[in-house]
Amino acid sequence: MPELPEVETIKRDLVEKIFNKRIINIFVLDPRVIRNTDPKVFIQHCINKTISEISRQGKAIVIGFREKGYLVIQPMMTGQLICHNGRRDEGLEKATKIIFELSNDLYLNYNDQRLFGRIHFVKKLKEIAYFQTIGPDPLGPKFNFPWLKEALQKHKAPIKSLLMHQNFLAGIGNIYASEILFRSHIAPQRLANSLRQGEIRSLYKAIKNVLSEAIKSRGTSMRNYRDTDGKKGNFIHRIRVYGRENQRCPCCKTPITRIVLSGRSTFYCHQCQT
């Protein structure tokens, strides 16, 4: 579910809530979410470890232990990390797959309705193939206008598909790809290498602006996304085209069009975006 703004929101909340805390107990309710090891081995690796680092890489959350090693969480479509005080079975949901109990009387529940999410323990981050292949972070220093201009020239895929390709840029998903292109006035099926200088300029600004505004709004809750308090993100109120087929464009009142690109629903205004 979560894209960059949602994962960043979760990460920032976790820094407030579990940094420097110790994992004192782990309850694996559904072993299917642990991909690379036996659940017992996973528990052995993570229990009694103190969290000394919390970061985000692309759409993954990295929790580093003072004793070495990393807990890596990729929530994918429907993964949630929800904290609560109180009893262990409080806040339990059908989708709750793992419960982490922390030294500050906090429980951290990993919920995942569709079970696409992945949780790994690794000794080194390079053991995770995803980290080896993802492109630059769109809010990081490597992403700048000259880089984008040059990178776009190398691809002839539809710009929307390319924006979602994690090896190109890490963090943009299906919602924000459509929103970014609406703000750039660029049609999603336009080929990446066909964009003109002015279009690349507005695309560059839209990527930065949409993602940072969405972080300020604590992400978008279309369906499943929740922050660590179980609350919805507020960017849903600023979504202009995603999921709004046949509703009127906020700019020109033309009905929003839905098409499928690379197998994913794509929304745009054929009047405003050319």
Added chain:
DNA sequence: ATTCTGTCCTGTAGGC
């Protein structure tokens, strides 16, 4: 080499 399609799962919304 790049780009696209099918798959992994569960749950929900909408049509009839």
Added chain:
DNA sequence: TGCCTACAGGACAGAA
């Protein structure tokens, strides 16, 4: 109410 189909914030293997 129930049954059926389509679709859902991702990533990756394999095919084109």
